[in-house]
Amino acid sequence: ATPLPIPLVQGVYQDYPAAEAGIQGYSVITEINGTPVKTQEEIAAIMEGTRPGDTISLTAVKDGVESTCTLTLAEWPEVLGGDRDSGFMGVYYYSAPAVKERLDMIADLGLLAPLYLTIVPIDAFIQGNTMQLAILLADTPEQMAWEEPFPLFWGLVRLLFWTGWFNLLVGMFNAIPIVPLDGGYMMKEGVERLFERLGWSQQYAQRVVASISGFVTVMLILLITMPLIGAAVRSVLAMG
Template identity: 30%
Template sequence: MLEYLDTIPAGETVRVQASKDMISSTYEIKAGSAEETVNGVLIQDIVSDSPAEVAGLQKGMRIMQMDDVPMRTVYDFRAFMNTTSNGQSVKLLLADNTSKTFEATVQLASHPDEGGQKGFLGVYTSQDEDVMTSLGITVGEFPATSYLSLLKSIPEMLKGTVGWIILLGLPIVGFAGEGFPGFSGMLANFYAPAGWAEPLGIGLFWIANSLLWIGWLNFYVGLFNCLPAVPLDGGHIFKDYTKAFIYWLTKNEEQSLRLSSAVTATFAMLIFMSFVFMVFGPYIVHGF
């Protein structure tokens, strides 16, 4: 999208299709002037024994300019590198974590995947900040790799308390407060089945969604069944333990049965009333 918008002159009208809450709309927006702010391109990693490593470039630095060409986005970086050749010297303007800038000159090597003609710097780059476009909207790169890594890490995290807390609130809170609606919508747009799942196509997301919600609902039904309220299983277990404890104190079977029944009934009523309050409490306070 950023590459396309760079070719749109100021004043030209662009038709944009956008979707929100599964409803698609079409907008006609007149392009303005592109943002002149240059935040640079983040260096995520350095290829070993590459020209970048030889020149002293480090992970976390930003490439601000290459031969006086501003690097606003990763697309600017790719476009510039596509014009380079093996052995070419490139002057870089770099910035570190403190925003201090300095220059470095790098002699490019031969690109290992481009037939030896294209220049090779040896850095992994990313667009870690949103970019303001000429349409007046900001565009950012979706953190697909990070998001997928978080999902993959959940089974391993279940070995500890944190993993279970995340699982409990996943559909409601998500990873960053945005909620996790399942494998649909945004995720279906940014990911595609691969390998053995590729023939399933979009059907894979339907299967994953079904398994997610069936598993999550069963998990919560199981937790609900553990509440100490008769006739739930948790209520019967609570009643038996209460009866055994009272009998240990009183040595009276009839009294322990009567008291344990009263305690269990009280807990059941409190739990029931708490649910009623959660449903109707906001209406009582703020009105219907």
């Protein structure tokens, strides 16, 4: 798929002009002050000529419905570049080219790329779409920022992603050194052969196998539960 530089608003900053005017996430900005715009760069060029306190007219399309609103621009917040002189609408965009660059970086990992992609659904579930790769997981509005090479392209991508993801995770899980998994039986056979070669009792070998299986089980439980507990704690603290 080819990334398109369309001005797709991914979200708005609360208590800033766009939010107060009712601009919603996944709207596509089509005009500013009656001037048609097709890219984020064209919007940036227009906004460079504005100042805080200026009023602009903004037209956007969401779900096929066009709406026009008036915004009184604010100053740029310090965390986003408070030294800018131009006015601030309070929107942030979905950048398909940036996502394409991230996907290319993942592809450059070679054989490690599938392992990296295994964390994408987990990351999206725990932290939200932080890596902007949710487009690989399900039908999302971000698709409009990509030119598909053929119909049902993203459906095929997701089918291949989830098929590979589940197969890879099943294989990785089966390799864990816990009896009765295959990895556990391989570990058990290795320990028993080692003890046999050293002339040690097989009874101790069984204890070692049980200890390793128990330790790995505990670590696996912690690995799964700690991120969920951390996310829950952050949510509670945010509510407080």
